[in-house]
Amino acid sequence: MSAALETVGLEKRFGGIVATDNVSFRLEPGARHALIGPNGAGKTTFVNLLTGVLQPSAGTIRLHGEDISAMPPERRVKRGLVRTFQINQLFAGMTPLESLGVAVSERMGHGYEFWRPAGSKSVVIDEIVEIATRFKLVDVLEERTASLPYGKQRLLEIALAFACQPRVLLLDEPAAGVPEAERHDLLATVAALPRDVSVLLIEHDMDLVFSFAERISVLVNGALFTEGTVSEIANDPRVRAVYLGESLDG
Amino acid sequence: MPGTPTEIATRHLAETSRWKPLEFAFWLVAFGAIWLLPSHHLILNEIIITALFAMSLDLILGYAGIASLGHAAFFGFGAYFAGIFAIRVIGDPLTGLILATLASGALGFITSFLVLRGVDLARLMVTLGVALVLGEIANKMTWLTGGADGLQGVMMGPVLGLFEFDLYGRTAYVYSLVVTFLLFLLARRIVVSPFGLSLRTIRDNPLRARAIGIPVNRRLIAVYTLAAAYAGAAGALLAQTTQFVSLDVIALHRSADVLLMLVIGGTGYLYGGFAGAIVFKVLQDVISNWTPQYWTFWIGLILVILVLIGRERMNHRVAVLWARLRGKPEPRPRTIVGGH
Amino acid sequence: MLTILFDGIAYGMVLFVLACGLSITLGLMNFVNLAHGVFAMVGGYVTAILMNRLGVPFLLTLPFAFLVPAALGLVMERTLYQRLYARNHLDQVLFTIGLVFMAIAAVDYVMGSQPQLIQLPSWLRGRVDVFGVQVGLYRSFIIAVCSVLVVALQLILTRTRFGSQLRAAVDDPRVARGLGINTALVFAVTFAFGSGLAGLGGALGAEILGLDPTFPLKFLIYFMIVVTVGGTSSLTGPFFASLLLGIADVAGKYYVPSLGAFVIYTVMIVVLVFRPQGLFVKAR
Numbered sequence: 052m053s054a055a056l057e058t059v060g061l062e063k064r065f066g067g068i069v070a071t072d073n074v075s076f077r078l079e080p081g082a083r084h085a086l087i088g089p090n091g092a093g094k095t096t097f098v099n100l101l102t103g104v105l106q107p108s109a110g111t112i113r114l115h116g117e118d119i120s121a122m123p124p125e126r127r128v129k130r131g132l133v134r135t136f137q138i139n140q141l142f143a144g145m146t147p148l149e150s151l152g153v154a155v156s157e158r159m160g161h162g163y164e165f166w167r168p169a170g171s172k173s174v175v176i177d178e179i180v181e182i183a184t185r186f187k188l189v190d191v192l193e194e195r196t197a198s199l200p201y202g203k204q205r206l207l208e209i210a211l212a213f214a215c216q217p218r219v220l221l222l223d224e225p226a227a228g229v230p231e232a233e234r235h236d237l238l239a240t241v242a243a244l245p246r247d248v249s250v251l252l253i254e255h256d257m258d259l260v261f262s263f264a265e266r267i268s269v270l271v272n273g274a275l276f277t278e279g280t281v282s283e284i285a286n287d288p289r290v291r292a293v294y295l296g297e298s299l300d301g
Numbered sequence: 302m303p304g305t306p307t308e309i310a311t312r313h314l315a316e317t318s319r320w321k322p323l324e325f326a327f328w329l330v331a332f333g334a335i336w337l338l339p340s341h342h343l344i345l346n347e348i349i350i351t352a353l354f355a356m357s358l359d360l361i362l363g364y365a366g367i368a369s370l371g372h373a374a375f376f377g378f379g380a381y382f383a384g385i386f387a388i389r390v391i392g393d394p395l396t397g398l399i400l401a402t403l404a405s406g407a408l409g410f411i412t413s414f415l416v417l418r419g420v421d422l423a424r425l426m427v428t429l430g431v432a433l434v435l436g437e438i439a440n441k442m443t444w445l446t447g448g449a450d451g452l453q454g455v456m457m458g459p460v461l462g463l464f465e466f467d468l469y470g471r472t473a474y475v476y477s478l479v480v481t482f483l484l485f486l487l488a489r490r491i492v493v494s495p496f497g498l499s500l501r502t503i504r505d506n507p508l509r510a511r512a513i514g515i516p517v518n519r520r521l522i523a524v525y526t527l528a529a530a531y532a533g534a535a536g537a538l539l540a541q542t543t544q545f546v547s548l549d550v551i552a553l554h555r556s557a558d559v560l561l562m563l564v565i566g567g568t569g570y571l572y573g574g575f576a577g578a579i580v581f582k583v584l585q586d587v588i589s590n591w592t593p594q595y596w597t598f599w600i601g602l603i604l605v606i607l608v609l610i611g612r613e614r615m616n617h618r619v620a621v622l623w624a625r626l627r628g629k630p631e632p633r634p635r636t637i638v639g640g641h
Numbered sequence: 642m643l644t645i646l647f648d649g650i651a652y653g654m655v656l657f658v659l660a661c662g663l664s665i666t667l668g669l670m671n672f673v674n675l676a677h678g679v680f681a682m683v684g685g686y687v688t689a690i691l692m693n694r695l696g697v698p699f700l701l702t703l704p705f706a707f708l709v710p711a712a713l714g715l716v717m718e719r720t721l722y723q724r725l726y727a728r729n730h731l732d733q734v735l736f737t738i739g740l741v742f743m744a745i746a747a748v749d750y751v752m753g754s755q756p757q758l759i760q761l762p763s764w765l766r767g768r769v770d771v772f773g774v775q776v777g778l779y780r781s782f783i784i785a786v787c788s789v790l791v792v793a794l795q796l797i798l799t800r801t802r803f804g805s806q807l808r809a810a811v812d813d814p815r816v817a818r819g820l821g822i823n824t825a826l827v828f829a830v831t832f833a834f835g836s837g838l839a840g841l842g843g844a845l846g847a848e849i850l851g852l853d854p855t856f857p858l859k860f861l862i863y864f865m866i867v868v869t870v871g872g873t874s875s876l877t878g879p880f881f882a883s884l885l886l887g888i889a890d891v892a893g894k895y896y897v898p899s900l901g902a903f904v905i906y907t908v909m910i911v912v913l914v915f916r917p918q919g920l921f922v923k924a925r
Contacts, residue, residue: 102512128514140509142502144569148310153502154513156495162515163523165496170314180306189306193313215513368731418914421730422673426869430910433862437903553858557738564735594754598746604739608732609724 053116055080055249056101056132056219061110063096063273070096071107072274078219078251085252085260088270089293094253097270098221102134103127114219129158131218137227137253139208143197147188147207150196151179154214178214186210186240202233206240213244220244223253238262261285269293318493327572328482335475342470346477348582350538353481355562355574356488357531362560363568364492365524366504367416370425370556371432372532374412377551379405379533381439384452384546392458398480398537405533406526413525417518429553436551451547455540466542473542480538484531488571491527500524504569561604644775645892651780652849653887654787657880659842659860660867661794662835668873669811670726670828673733676740677839677864678857680710682748684840685852689757699762706844707837714836718829726828741857749854756853783845790838794876807831811874866909 056078063071070093078084088094099105101112103124111120114132122130142150152169155178156162170176183189186206191199196207209225222241229237242263244250254260260267260281267284269276271293277284284290304312334345354376361367383401391397412431416424439446446452459465464472491497502510503517511517540546549555558581566577584603588596663677684706691697691705725733765779798804810817810827818824843852850860863886871882886905893904 123516124511125514125516128512133514134512136509136512140506140512142505142509144505145498145501146313148313149498150502152314153495153498153515157499157514161495162499162520163496165491165494167495168315168318168490168493169495169498170311170318173311176307176310176314180310183306183310192306192310211509211513362731368734370734415910415914422667423869423913425673425730425734426865427910427913429862429865430906430913433906434903434910437906441899441903553862560735561738595746595750597742598750601739601742601744601746604735605721605743608728608736608739609721 054078054113055082055115056251057113058101059111059113061097061100061112062108063100063105064108070273071100072272074110074270074273074275076268076275076278078249079266080249081246082249083252083263083265084250085254085264085267086270087254087257087260087267088276092270093273094270096273098134098223098253101221102132128215131216132221133212133215133217133219134221135209135212135223135225137223139204141196141204141207141211143195145196146193147183147196147199147203147210148179148192150207150211151182151188151214154211155179155182158215182210182214185243186213187236200233202229202236205229205233205237209237209240217248219249219251221251221253224255225252226254226256226259318490324572327575331478331482335471335478339469339471342474344582344586346470346474346542347539348578349474349477349481350535350542351559351562351582352575352578353477353484353538354532354535355559355566355578356481356485356571357528357535357574358559358563359568359571359574360488360492360528360531361525362563363570363573364497364504365500365521366507367521367525368425368560369416369428370553370560371428371430372528372559373551373553373555374428374432374435375405375409375529375532376536376539376555376559377432377439378408378435379536380540380546380550381446381452381536382533383537384455384540385445387455387457387541388452392456393462394457394460394476394541397457397541398534401537401540402530402534405536406530408533409529410522410526412529413522416525417521429556432551432553432556436548436553439551440548446546449548451545452540453545455544455546457541457544466544470542477538477542480534484534485571488531492571496520496523501569561600564607565603645895646888647776648780649888649891650884651777651783651787651887652891653884654784654791655842655846655849656863656867656887657842657883658787658790659839659846660864660883661876661879662832662838663864664868664871664873664876664879665807665811665831665835667868669807669814669831672722672726673730673737674722675734675737675861675865676744676857677737677836678860679741679744680714680836681839681843681846681860682744682852682854682856683710683713683843684837685843685847685856686748686752686757687840688844688847689759689852692759693757699759699765703841703844707841710840710843711833711837715829715833717836718832722832723825723828741861744857745854752854754854756851757847759847759852761848779848783849786845790841791876791880798876803827803830862906866905870909870912 054077058074058076061071061074061076062069074097086094086097096105100107103119103122107120111118113119114127114130117130119127119130119132149169152175155175156164156169159175161172161175180189183192186209188203188206188210191203196204199207205225209222212220225241226234226237238259252260252264264281266278266280268278269284269290276293277287277290279287331349334341338345357375358369358372361369379401382404383397386397386400415427415431418427440448442448457466460472460476464476466472499510499515499520502513502515503520507517536550539550562577562581563573564577565580566573566575584599585596588599659681660677662680663674666672666674687709688699688702688706691702692699725736761779765782768775768777770776798808806817806822806827809820809822810824814824843856850856866886867879867882870886871879889905889908893900897904
């Protein structure tokens with residue numbers, strides 16, 4: 052069975068600097084996989100290569116067996132590779148209702164329909180409500196995104212990605228900056244993501260990694276350092292040396 | 302009126318597309334002016350054309366976030382096209398209008414690829430550059446455009462073969478108003494459609510728009526083309542109703558003026574262009590009566606103050622006022638979410 | 642042919658002195674100052690007023706043509722411009738266009754709309770023959786003065802403490818602030834200095850470019866071309882862009898007058914589309 056997402060010999064150079072160094076990585080279907088690594092390990096570059104914001108210098112990316120290396124970002128999204136952002140990237144002047152509505156209509160291929168009002172199709176509305184319920188956004192659906200509490204914005208960040216019906220979801224530090232009181236809601240929704248969505252979690256917070264992930268990959272200096280189950284990684288002295296020790300100090 | 306989430310969601314989405322009482326009032330007054338203000342038809346014609354032009358800029362600036370310093374390129378192109386078409390081919394207004402609109406849209410489509418390449422300042426300069434190049438072409442192709450003397454001898458036939466253009470501008474105003482109204486209806490439909498909503502996501506955050514699968518560049522090309530066609534229609538209306546075209550239609554100050562009007566009227570709700578055009582023309586009239594030569598000083602001052610106070614805050618105040626008039630809770634002030 | 646080249650160089654040099662301040666403020670503060678030409682106009686009018694009304698000799702007016710706009714620039718920077726650094730480019734464009742409109746009307750009101758004539762001293766008038774090339778004395782003077790300015794600017798940028806602070810601030814204002822550089826002060830001084838240079842350029846160029854109240858609008862496009870084509874990360878980019886523009890404009894008007902400014906605008910668009918960082922900047 053082909054991997055949900057796979058990279059083969061992926062490489063990215065900026066001038067003389069190798070930001071991603073020959074990464075061959077496999078995300079199994081339905082996986083709960085975490086990608087960790089110290090600051091500057093190249094996690095951001097790796098995510099940008101996966102989503103198509105950057106073009107790789109060498110190597111291929113395959114989504115469910117299909118080569119997507121040369122595809123523009125929005126086409127990858129339509130193929131089911133969706134990401135969230137570490138820093139909220141929302142539509143400040145719109146309501147969650149409208150934002151989710153755009154994502155859902157776009158996925159259903161209504162993006163060029165200019166002759167009918169948004170929301171005149173009940174399938175779209177039903178799905179918006181379903182997603183809003185899942186992500187606890189029902190009571191703020193018609194508020195301006197900019198005036199939502201941070202925790203709700205964070206939920207919307209993930210809900211927007213979910214509205215694209217991902218097959219592979221890249222979660223970039225989903226809990227970053229969320230106050231303790233609102234954290235529980237967020238973690239609960241992440242844990243409740245359906246199993247047919249394969250998840251790659253890019254994370255700093257080790258508690259979250261250990262509670263959520265089943266496998267962990269460690270990225271160091273742009274290269275894949277090691278990979279294993281949670282207990283393997285947790286007990287790997289080399290990982291402790293390059294990563295855990297460092298993060299505990301800092 | 303509470304309800305299930307589905308009902309609430311349906312209601313809220315429907316509300317954005319429903320006509321508000323003030324909108325009915327506005328168009329009622331605009332059409333009423335045909336009979337109520339017979340002596341002002343010439344200036345009303347000018348205002349409604351300018352408003353259509355400003356609305357076309359709102360489509361790209363207010364809804365898609367593309368600032369342009371050269372939107373007069375399309376206005377001017379439409380005007381010259383309609384004028385030359387009337388002279389060389391046929392004087393029927395509607396044929397000329399439709400062709401000028403399509404041609405301007407085509408020009409917008411072609412130049413959109415230039416505009417999309419750059420970002421921010423480069424984009425501003427490219428829009429400016431396109432207008433300058435076209436202006437220069439119009440200036441030099443004297444045999445076709447009349448150059449600096451302007452395009453003389455435009456003779457228009459009657460609208461629909463029935464209504465001759467008269468000296469008092471009555472036909473002109475009715476013609477421009479009806480065309481503007483129809484184009485407005487279409488625009489109003491577009492901005493609340495899924496397509497229109499996707500444009501607003503691009504305005505708010507192009508990075509995220511792409512990340513939820515919106516083909517940002519193609520959408521921008523589409524709306525830029527549309528806005529160019531609208532601007533071309535406005536230009537064509539001006540050429541046909543005044544039966545004269547000069548280099549002024551494509552000049553830098555026209556691009557600047559329309560931007561100014563839109564900013565005065567507020568962006569992103571389609572009526573900003575109308576409000577701005579009315580305020581601008583009335584101000585122009587009042588101030589030029591008072592100090593004919595120096596009226597640009599006051600326009601400049603308005604711009605400076607507007608920016609210093611903050612356009613956002615001004616728009617917010619208007620929104621608050623608007624909400625109060627309709628007996629709704631006040632919208633909360635905008636805070637920053639995310640970045641680019 | 643060589644005369645045209647020579648005139649073009651002189652023209653380009655003036656453009657550089659006029660526009661280099663704009664290029665620095667754009668690079669330093671990412672601020673689009675469309676009102677830059679206003680300072681140039683002020684410099685030109687200072688010289689015109691001093692000469693025509695008070696009989697001050699041309700050369701003696703030049704320091705004032707620098708100082709008055711510089712002082713004006715300093716005041717404006719502290720009171721108005723600095724509020725807009727954090728705003729988006731559209732706001733900056735609207736604001737500075739507003740200033741241009743105000744300045745044009747104000748100068749028109751005070752000085753009238755007629756062009757100002759500057760009577761050059763007799764030793765700068767006329768042309769001489771150098772190895773068979775007709776060389777204008779005033780243009781030679783301009784080239785000499787501007788060359789000195791260019792060298793001086795380059796030295797200030799590369800050799801002085803202020804210059805290194807400025808370059809640090811252009812590279813990364815946040816890091817510069819972290820290094821203890823008073824970026825607000827660097828901004829203000831640079832802005833004033835750039836405005837002063839524009840004023841000087843306006844005074845020197847009055848004879849070549851003409852001087853009337855619409856000056857800031859008329860040459861706005863030229864400034865923006867210099868800046869966008871030259872890039873904002875160094876002075877050499879705008880310098881070569883200015884020379885290129887000057888030569889192209891003079892030669893274009895001489896050889897293919899029918900094309901007018903068409904060529905220049907087209908080149909600008911092409912450069913902007915394919916090299917948005919500027920023609921003389923290494924692509925990143």
